[in-house]
Amino acid sequence: MSQIYDRVALIGLGLIASSMFWAMKRAGLAREVTGYARSEKSRETARRIGLCDRVCDTAREAVEGADLVVLCVPVGAMGAVAEEIASVLKPGATVSDVGSVKRGVIRAVQPHIPDGVHFVPAHPLAGTEHSGPESGFAELFDNRWCLLVPVEGSDPDAIARLRALWEGMGSNVDEMDADHHDLVLAVTSHAPHLIAYTMVGVADDLRRVTDSEVIKYSAAGFRDFTRIAASDPTMWRDVFLSNKDATLEILGRFTEELFALQRAIRTGDGDHLFDYFTRTRAIRRGIIDAGQDTDAPDFGRGKASS
Ligand SMILES: NC(=O)C1=CN([C@@H]2O[C@H](COP(=O)(O)OP(=O)(O)OC[C@H]3O[C@@H](n4cnc5c(N)ncnc54)[C@H](O)[C@@H]3O)[C@@H](O)[C@H]2O)C=CC1
Numbered sequence: 001m002s003q004i005y006d007r008v009a010l011i012g013l014g015l016i017a018s019s020m021f022w023a024m025k026r027a028g029l030a031r032e033v034t035g036y037a038r039s040e041k042s043r044e045t046a047r048r049i050g051l052c053d054r055v056c057d058t059a060r061e062a063v064e065g066a067d068l069v070v071l072c073v074p075v076g077a078m079g080a081v082a083e084e085i086a087s088v089l090k091p092g093a094t095v096s097d098v099g100s101v102k103r104g105v106i107r108a109v110q111p112h113i114p115d116g117v118h119f120v121p122a123h124p125l126a127g128t129e130h131s132g133p134e135s136g137f138a139e140l141f142d143n144r145w146c147l148l149v150p151v152e153g154s155d156p157d158a159i160a161r162l163r164a165l166w167e168g169m170g171s172n173v174d175e176m177d178a179d180h181h182d183l184v185l186a187v188t189s190h191a192p193h194l195i196a197y198t199m200v201g202v203a204d205d206l207r208r209v210t211d212s213e214v215i216k217y218s219a220a221g222f223r224d225f226t227r228i229a230a231s232d233p234t235m236w237r238d239v240f241l242s243n244k245d246a247t248l249e250i251l252g253r254f255t256e257e258l259f260a261l262q263r264a265i266r267t268g269d270g271d272h273l274f275d276y277f278t279r280t281r282a283i284r285r286g287i288i289d290a291g292q293d294t295d296a297p298d299f300g301r302g303k304a305s306s
């Protein structure tokens with residue numbers, strides 16, 4: 001893979017920025033990558049582990065002369081960072097971000113983008129429950145989707161170049177509009193995270209009664225919940241505050257269905273439960289048969305029934 005940008009600036013040196021740095025270096029996609037982190041400790045860590053070719057003490061210093069600037073901070077901080085760097089952005093440069101919510105980020109960032117600078121929001125659908133400069137790794141984006149969410153008037157060349165960067169970092173790339181993105185992510189990521197947080201909270205309350213049994217005997221489903229519920233509190237607070245409407249819409253539907261299942265259990269309506277679980281099982285099989293579950297073990301793949 002060959003170089004796509006001369007200079008890239010990463011603002012906020014956490015999981016996503018550090019993974020981007022290692023993935024760009026792996027494929028030689030940028031000549032120089034500068035980085036800025038708000039805390040002195042993160043900057044020191046970055047310098048110690050060789051994260052970024054140059055770690056700067058201000059965001060403006062990192063951004064000066066950059067062809068691509070990627071905002072990798074929590075979605076609630078995107079607007080303030082964009083405002084801070086706006087006056088030093090190079091004409092013809094592209095500003096992008098990696099935020100988990102798109103409509104709110106576009107609303108906060110776009111007003112600060114000067115004429116002659118391109119804005120192409122993006123969202124890699126890849127992550128872990130870890131955060132900070134030491135949590136990143138080059139393979140994070142391999143075979144994962146990255147959604148580009150161009151705004152009205154986004155320059156086709158700027159979009160194509162950013163697409164090439166994400167493909168170079170191992171991703172499959174699609175384009176989507178912001179409202180659709182936020183609704184899809186509310187279903188596939190944001191509401192599930194909230195449910196995991198809630199379930200772990202419930203179990204924590206229970207633990208007072210049953211001592212450590214909840215943890216000791218937790219089967220795979222609950223363990224997955226605890227992993228997800230260990231995700232960064234700042235990041236997820238901002239996601240829910242920023243994607244409020246879509247998340248509330250999905251949670252409304254979720255609670256309706258949950259109440260229906262609750263009622264079926266109370267009234268002994270086994271048919272309702274059986275039909276519901278049969279429908280959801282078919283959805284899982286559809287994902288596996290379409291080859292879209294990259295994490296799934298091979299057993300059962302392609303089997304019509306078991
Ligand atoms: N963690 C994940 O699994 C994924 C996260 N994202 C998005 O990527 C963005 C970054 O997330 P992570 O890398 O996981 O977070 P992280 O917590 O690992 O890193 C965030 C970095 O931003 C810095 N920061 C926070 N507020 C700041 C401010 N006001 N000014 C400057 N720097 C500030 C933090 O000090 C930290 O270095 C978020 O917008 C998140 O929604 C997207 C896909 C996956």
Ligand SMILES: O=C(O)C(=O)Cc1ccc(O)cc1
Nearest residue numbers: 100124125126127128129189
């Ligand atoms: O760790 C997990 O299970 C995730 O779901 C990672 C993740 C978190 C936030 C995103 O916006 C995209 C991916």
